[in-house]
Structures are given as C-alpha cells and as structure tokens.
Amino acid sequence: MNDVRLALRQVVYENRTFWRNPPAVFFTVALPLMFLVIFNLLFGDDLIDRGFVGEVSGSTFYVPGIAALAVISACYTNIAMMVSIARDNGLLKRTRGTPLPSWAFLFGKIVHATLVAVLLVAIVVAVGAIFYDVDVPTNTMPAFIVTLVIGAASFCALGLAMTGLISNADAAPAVVNGSILPLLFISDIFIPLQDAPDWLQTFGAIFPVKHFSEALGTAFNPFETGAGFEWGALAVIAAWGVLGVLVSLRYFSWEPRK
C-alpha cells in the first residue's frame, strides 16, 4: 500500500467528518465570518492608525485580522480540540494499533486544517473585496501567501503541542480558549492596539498571534510599495512553530488520559 496515498486518504476522511460535525463547523468556519461582518458593521468606516504603514480603513484592517483569526481557529483551536478528544476517547490508540503510519494520521489532520484555513482566508478576502470595497493587493500577494503558509504550519504545530498540555478532553475547551482568546484581543485582531499601553504591546509581542496579524496586515496593505514581507515577524512565528514541534515530540500522547 502506497503510504502517500494512505496519507491523502486521511485528508479525505478528515474532510468528510469535519463538515458533518456542526460544532466544529460553527466554531471554525462560521464564527470568524461572523466576526468579520460584525466588526465591519461597527468599525468598517473608521480610520485606523497601523503605525508602521500609516492610516487604513477599518475594513482594510479587519480583512487580514480576521484572516489571521481564521487560520488560528482552523489550525490551532481545531487541532488542539479535536486531537484531545480523539486521544481521550481512544481513537488515537485504536489507530496506533493498525498499520497506518503515525505520520500519515497526523498529516491528514494538519493538511485538512490547512485547507480549511485557506478556504476561510479566500472567503474573508472575497467578502472584503465584494462587500466592503477592500483593495486586494497584487504586488504583495506572494508575501500574503507565504505568511499564511508559515502561520498555518506554526499554529498546527502549536495545536498539537497544546494537546500534550491538556490533561483531558473535558479541560480542552478551557485550556484552548483560555490560551488564545486573550491573545486575540491584544494582537491587533479584534481591536486595533493604537491606544494600548506600551507594556501590553510588549507583552503581546512575545506571542506569535500579534506577529501573524501584523505580517498579514503588511502583506495586505494597499499602500505597501515593497514585496510586503515582514521577515522579523515571520521569524518569530516560525520560532513558535519549531517550539510547537519540539513540545509535540516530547509530550504528544496516543494514550487516553483520564
């Protein structure tokens, strides 16, 4: 049996189960799109100072911000929740007892999450362009795509790492949401941080979320004249991704924890 074909088959089955699971679809797909609509209704016409690139419209701020949220929710939140549940109900252990290579199983989860993220970002950008008159930049599109890929990979790794720190499936929602929700508020995603105290900005800059939204913001800025790569931010995101891989290798478990 061809292992690559097996791995791709996992993606197909992951995809099928995901779209049949109403809570997963709601939290991963519907919620970011709801936020996009709500924030645009509230702040779409405001001018927002992005500091490093000058002032942009609220819509231009929120499209890359919600794109970042979509990637985080499809990769980090979704993987951390689903894998914790699958571990504690014994699905991981059952799979471990079959000839399916472990990497093929994880490949299915990660690639599927990334595809959902790509789909969501495409929807967010399309909605922004059609309904909120957001300019979709072409010269920075490669930077936008590279940033998405690095972000998706890193947040998938962090999602897997988080399962190692989640004591059991009951604790998963609290740990996952508790780790990500506060960061979404201090990372230029829900609220522009122009009036935030310096220490909060500094604190937010420790984590990858803020760098991700900034990097996407630059790569999605219609006034950006360069290629739009935020190399420093990308390096921080990638470093968190590497940390995620290392923690996963050390703490990831196929055995239920009850």
Add this chain to the structure above:
Amino acid sequence: MTTETATATAISVTNLRKSYGDLEAVRGIDLHVSQGEVFALLGPNGAGKTTTLEILEGHRERTAGEVSVLGHDPQRNERDFKDRIGIVLQDTGVERYLTVEEVIELFRGYYPHPLPRDQIIEMVGLEEKRTSLVRRLSSGQQRRLDVAIGLAGDPDLLFLDEPTTGFDPAARRNAWEMIKGLNAAGKTVFLTTHYMEEAQYLADRVAIIARGEIVAEGAPIDLIGREAITTISFEDPGDGPPPYPVSEFATLIDGRIVIETSGPTALLYALTSWATEHSVELEGLTVAPWTLEDVYLKLTADPELEEGPEAEQ
C-alpha cells in the same frame, strides 16, 4: 518461512515483568498460545490482565522478559506485525460522524489484504445499520463495530478485551458464535473476560492471573477437574428433624445448607437415606459440579483475607 509457522506458536511469553514505578503489575509470567487456539486470560481488575494484553498488542513496553507474538517483538512497532493482528480494546472511540460502511472502509484501507467490506458487516450483524452514522448506534452496535474494525485486516491473531461486557444474553450468545466461527476459519483468538461461562464455552485454554502472577493455566475442563469438587445444597430443614448425618462438612449460606465434597456419591446416599428415614423433604436439593467460576474464585481469593497480611510477601 518464519519460525512461528514451523512451531505453530502464536504467542510466547517468558518471565514477563512490568513495573509502574514501585508497583509491580506483572511479576514474571509465562504464556504459550498455539496458532488456531482460543486462549482466555482471566483475572480480577488490577490483576495485570490489561497490562499483559497491551504488552502483547504493542501498546506498552515491558520492563523485562521475552515476548514473541507471531514471530515479532510487539514493542518494536513493526508494520508487518500490525498487518497481521486485529485489536478490539475496551472503550475505544470511532469517528462519530462517519457511517458504519465508511468506518469499515477507512480501516480496511490500512491493511494489505483486508476482508471484503460486506463480509465484515455480515459477520458482526450490522447489515441494517450500514449507512447509519456511528453516533446513532446503540452501545451494543458500537461494540459490534469495534469487532468489525478488528476484523478489517483479516488478522491471523485477534485480541479481544472483554468483548461482551454490557451485552444482553442473546447478544452474548451471538458474539460467542461469531468468535467460534472466526476460530473455525483458522484465526487465533486471545481474549480477556470477566465471564467464566464465556471462557468455559469459548476457550481451548485459559490462564488465571492474580496479583501479577499466573495462578493456573490449562483447558477449562482440566482446571475444573483438578479441583474435582461437587457442591450439594438444599434448604435448611430447621430445628424440627434430628441432625442430618453430614453436618460437620456443611456450612449455612443464606438459609441453605451447602456441602462441598470430593466424594458426592457416598455423601448423597447418607443424606437421602437419612431424609427418607425421617420423612424430611430436602427442599431445593441441587448437586452441581464445580464450574470454572468456582475455581476462579478460589484461586483469585485475596490471601490477605484468608491467610493474614503476611501471606502477600
């Protein structure tokens, strides 16, 4: 040609030990299971049953000892080993948003020579549920799906961890017939169970594990025969008639006189002669050979209760 086909050995375990910190869960056990056999590992909770099973399946690493399953060392996690075994654990989840057919198809795809999908569905009797989502199955149906997944790869060796726990009597009978059928088709079956009648009905040989050690091993009939005890019991006739002749061997349990004997014929003769003579009806008289359950209870009894605390050491 692998060695296990030459010797027809499916599982060979020598001096297996497993410790969790200071706790020694398995204390040097030996097991031998031949190909084509149904072998049952019996023991109370915490006796080391699941630990042993999971070491054989490759889910756990041993602390010491030799283990060979189908010629492989299970803890090396080899692909060709996984190709040839089927595992049915307790409480293992299935993707709840797939249908019965889809789940079986998914797992079939992992193996080089799977059984045909419809044959698997028929074997476990889920024909009417083939297009139902897993989340809509009853617990008995989910258990049958567990077995179906274990069979997907047409395994040479099937591990069944308490396969019929929670089944109603009819479903248990069906499961037994299914396991007999698998065995007739040449599969080796290694099962654990709490139900002695299940072991007695299904297993060619059983091993009883208690406190991490094997306390008895053999064919059920031999284990029972070794004890060669018959239980005679009847309702306590009360104070009216004169004492019956065998009262020194008897114990009173829940209003019944219970006598365990290795010489039932003479004892019954004495008892019934006495009853006839005194016109006493022995209400509810039963004469029963020991079952595997009696043997099991005797062998797994906690020595701290029977022989005092120092017996453990």
